[in-house]
Amino acid sequence: MSYITINKVNFFHNLELLSKKLGSPDKLAVVLKDNSYGHDLTLIAKLSKEFGIKKAVVKNEEEAKEIEEFFETIIVLNPNFKTKNFSLVLNSKEQLKKIKPSQKIHIKVDTGMHRNGIMINELKSVFKSIMKSGAKVEGVLTHFRSADELSSELFWQEKQWSEVKNKVKDICKKQNLPLPLFHSANSATVLRKNSYHDDFARCGIAIYGYHEMPESYGEFDLKPVLKLYGEKISSRELKKGSRVGYGGVGILEKDSIVSTYDIGYSDGFLRNLYPNLLGKVSMDSVSLLGNSDEVCLINDAKELAKLNNTISYDVLVKLHPNIPRISKL
Numbered sequence: 001m002s003y004i005t006i007n008k009v010n011f012f013h014n015l016e017l018l019s020k021k022l023g024s025p026d027k028l029a030v031v032l033k034d035n036s037y038g039h040d041l042t043l044i045a046k047l048s049k050e051f052g053i054k055k056a057v058v059k060n061e062e063e064a065k066e067i068e069e070f071f072e073t074i075i076v077l078n079p080n081f082k083t084k085n086f087s088l089v090l091n092s093k094e095q096l097k098k099i100k101p102s103q104k105i106h107i108k109v110d111t112g113m114h115r116n117g118i119m120i121n122e123l124k125s126v127f128k129s130i131m132k133s134g135a136k137v138e139g140v141l142t143h144f145r146s147a148d149e150l151s152s153e154l155f156w157q158e159k160q161w162s163e164v165k166n167k168v169k170d171i172c173k174k175q176n177l178p179l180p181l182f183h184s185a186n187s188a189t190v191l192r193k194n195s196y197h198d199d200f201a202r203c204g205i206a207i208y209g210y211h212e213m214p215e216s217y218g219e220f221d222l223k224p225v226l227k228l229y230g231e232k233i234s235s236r237e238l239k240k241g242s243r244v245g246y247g248g249v250g251i252l253e254k255d256s257i258v259s260t261y262d263i264g265y266s267d268g269f270l271r272n273l274y275p276n277l278l279g280k281v282s283m284d285s286v287s288l289l290g291n292s293d294e295v296c297l298i299n300d301a302k303e304l305a306k307l308n309n310t311i312s313y314d315v316l317v318k319l320h321p322n323i324p325r326i327s328k329l
């Protein structure tokens with residue numbers, strides 16, 4: 001059967017690198033949304049805890065519940081506000097009416113990405129509404145739109161973020177409230193910068209061993225954590241000129257042994273443009289030259305991403321949760 005290995009040594013290596021950049025593992029919140037970018041939510045949560053990580057970020061309450069036992073703080077990016085557990089991100093003013101007493105709220109502020117979050121000039125009234133509903137402002141966050149691009153946009157957005165923090169500090173002083181936790185950086189921001197003034201960063205792709213920044217930012221010593229293996233279903237000897245798979249587009253240049261492996265696009269394996277593959281990816285299989293019992297189909301997700309005109313995130317996150325994940329030392 002096909003399977004995925006999760007390399008614990010590489011995972012810890014990436015966590016170590018990021019913790020060092022940030023100054024401490026306490027300043028690193030691991031982003032485990034979408035089945036930990038396809039790596040397996042519970043397995044990655046368990047390993048993160050073993051390393052000493054205390055904060056995680058997920059998409060919804062269902063994900064948060066699955067990993068509750070592993071973290072002190074779990075931040076839910078897109079909550080339904082039905083639970084008092086977890087730290088819930090407020091993405092708009094409209095969501096204020098959903099907030100219940102004693103919930104822990106992280107206010108997301110739109111500093112230029114214009115995707116989610118309240119506007120800077122709404123901070124004061126949003127703080128007031130949250131206090132009125134008996135909930136607590138535990139955090140204030142933003143998200144940068146261009147951290148992985150070669151431009152000065154990040155610096156422009158950081159200026160807006162500075163303004164947000166000053167406003168919040170001012171509000172808290174006047175209302176005699178404790179300061180919330182500030183967080184803004186994603187992986188690219190952490191890798192690019194040398195100093196941090198926030199309480200923690202939210203890192204996803206880098207903990208799994210990837211980044212999508214231009215080469216001019218230099219090399220970062222990240223190591224891919226996941227490998228995908230397929231197991232042989234069958235082999236056959238074929239003559240030169242034989243055509244393999246749908247449409248017969250895989251044409252043999254000489255007499256060869258061809259084998260089929262149990263990974264296809266139903267497993268989330270992108271359909272296009274694989275070197276070494278013979279013909280098209282089928283729903284449940286791929287064909288290759290040779291007759292090894294198993295083959296490694298993903299070693300570096302970024303190579304496959306490039307060939308498919310997409311990013312590493314996209315290749316990883318699509319891997320079907322039913323493929324068994326095995327932790328390897």
Ligand SMILES: *Cc1c(COP(=O)(O)O)cnc(C)c1O
Nearest residue numbers: 031143186187188202203204205
């Ligand atoms: C997904 C996400 C992150 C992590 O981004 P990476 O580029 O994978 O590090 C951080 N913050 C928010 C709000 C996110 O949605």
